[in-house]
Amino acid sequence: MITLKNINKSFGELDVLNDISIQFEAGKTNLIIGQSGSGKTVLLKSIIGLLDVDTGYIYYDDRDFTNMNFKDKKEIRKEMGMVFQGGALFDSLSVEENVKFPLDMFSAMSEDEKKERVSFCLDRVDIKKAHKLYPAEISGGMQKRVAIARAIALNPRYLFCDEPNSGLDPVTAIVIDQLIQEITKEYNMTTIINTHDMNSVMEIGEKILFINKGVKAWEGCSDEIFDTENQALNNFVFASNLFKKIKSKL
Amino acid sequence: MSFFENIGQYILFLKRVVSKPEKGRVFFAQIIKEIYKLGVNSVGIVVIISVFMGAVISLQTAYNLVNPLLPDYLVGYTTRESMILEFSSTIVGLILAGKVGSNIASEIGSMRVTEQIDALEIMGINSASYLIFPKIIAAVFINPFLYVLSVFVGITGGLMASYMAGTVSVPDFIYGVQVDLIPYYIIYSLIKTLVFAFIITSVPSFYGYYVSGGALEVGKASTKAVVNSSILILLANLILTQLLLK
Numbered sequence A: 001m002i003t004l005k006n007i008n009k010s011f012g013e014l015d016v017l018n019d020i021s022i023q024f025e026a027g028k029t030n031l032i033i034g035q036s037g038s039g040k041t042v043l044l045k046s047i048i049g050l051l052d053v054d055t056g057y058i059y060y061d062d063r064d065f066t067n068m069n070f071k072d073k074k075e076i077r078k079e080m081g082m083v084f085q086g087g088a089l090f091d092s093l094s095v096e097e098n099v100k101f102p103l104d105m106f107s108a109m110s111e112d113e114k115k116e117r118v119s120f121c122l123d124r125v126d127i128k129k130a131h132k133l134y135p136a137e138i139s140g141g142m143q144k145r146v147a148i149a150r151a152i153a154l155n156p157r158y159l160f161c162d163e164p165n166s167g168l169d170p171v172t173a174i175v176i177d178q179l180i181q182e183i184t185k186e187y188n189m190t191t192i193i194n195t196h197d198m199n200s201v202m203e204i205g206e207k208i209l210f211i212n213k214g215v216k217a218w219e220g221c222s223d224e225i226f227d228t229e230n231q232a233l234n235n236f237v238f239a240s241n242l243f244k245k246i247k248s249k250l
Numbered sequence B: 001m002s003f004f005e006n007i008g009q010y011i012l013f014l015k016r017v018v019s020k021p022e023k024g025r026v027f028f029a030q031i032i033k034e035i036y037k038l039g040v041n042s043v044g045i046v047v048i049i050s051v052f053m054g055a056v057i058s059l060q061t062a063y064n065l066v067n068p069l070l071p072d073y074l075v076g077y078t079t080r081e082s083m084i085l086e087f088s089s090t091i092v093g094l095i096l097a098g099k100v101g102s103n104i105a106s107e108i109g110s111m112r113v114t115e116q117i118d119a120l121e122i123m124g125i126n127s128a129s130y131l132i133f134p135k136i137i138a139a140v141f142i143n144p145f146l147y148v149l150s151v152f153v154g155i156t157g158g159l160m161a162s163y164m165a166g167t168v169s170v171p172d173f174i175y176g177v178q179v180d181l182i183p184y185y186i187i188y189s190l191i192k193t194l195v196f197a198f199i200i201t202s203v204p205s206f207y208g209y210y211v212s213g214g215a216l217e218v219g220k221a222s223t224k225a226v227v228n229s230s231i232l233i234l235l236a237n238l239i240l241t242q243l244l245l246k
């Protein structure tokens, strides 16, 4: 469980996040949705501590992350896995070396145990034959899957994904979404996903935070999203003709 | 960003870089890899420019020695002194600032814009130290060898050119190379080489590390890195020469 209390963040004059409070639950895929530029990435990076918030609190279960010293933060970081927007695989390392990397840095495993863990994680994301290839040699969808494998290598309690299916075709995007959801359930992780993709919202939106211009504008789940009176959310959800048509047929 | 802000940020950056590595074994492996990337891969360019520069210096000296009172061995002597004092340290340093510097700035810069650096940070790794400290250590270790190689190859180039152009005899040249050698000059140049190695790796890393934006900004950072590390090398050359040869 991750709890945010009154998060504020600005860059100079620009107020990016304004008084955001919410609770993200374990074992669920929690989504942060909103238009491009609405502050999703800034919020996610603030939660994981890549950016410092101006005011407010972030709790990892009951641990106050905001006021934690560097050493304790580092310990919590070992419980986090993150899938970045572009995958962010290390391009000087092969697929299997990428997944092995966190194990090399932080585990006390023997080489054999590491090997086993790497194959397990790659199997889990359905990467079969690309172990020796480099990130530049595999497709975008495979890169995302390898990034997921790397993120779960150390069995994290918290998983973060920034637009995990941006740049993917709709079929691959849904496969990635479902994979993230399955893994979340399997390990009872607290998973937070940034997205602006309505397919993801419908597919895995167990808990949704909608931010509009840096403000929390709505909170709920995918079943409730069609019936909302919230104007900003309606504009966001029914931006495409496809969804407008679906709504008119309902 | 103003000049002084830049310097302040650079110093803070160095403080982050020079910190205890996460895992000794991984760190050591990184250093070996960087020695190969920064050192061994530069042997070719160092040999080529040194051989040509040595050759040109020997020919220029020979063709300028019109006064018959000046001994022929001065050609070998001048070639050696030029290589030892200035060429193999400063000029090689400038060339490496171009080759190694642009390489480092674009490598680190593209890791920044593709969020690979964030990926390290979220794992709880000090990315600045992990990525850059091994480069600095590797260059500081390997560049003195490049210096020695450059001196040796440059003198050989001078000898070959003299022989082929028939300017001075081989024994005269070799006598000139050996005469009046001041070992302290080699030490002076080795110290310069160490400082340049530090500049060539740390300055481009700094520019790469703080890139924001995309591929275009990485290119710009790489240009800035090369220009500024070259200027710093020239400045350091001046200061060290005044300090060490006074």
Ligand SMILES: Nc1ncnc2c1ncn2[C@@H]1O[C@H](COP(=O)(O)OP(=O)(O)O)[C@@H](O)[C@H]1O
Residues within 6 Å of the ligand: A011, A014, A016, A034, A035, A036, A037, A038, A039, A040, A041, A042, A043
């Ligand atoms: N490091 C930064 N410095 C200044 N402004 C930033 C920075 N990062 C993001 N912003 C601004 O914050 C706003 C939200 O950006 P972001 O969180 O990336 O949006 P998105 O919802 O598309 O992920 C944008 O206006 C962006 O320009």
Ligand SMILES: [Mg+2]
Residues within 6 Å of the ligand: A040, A041, A042, A162, A163, A194
């Ligand atoms: Mg974003």
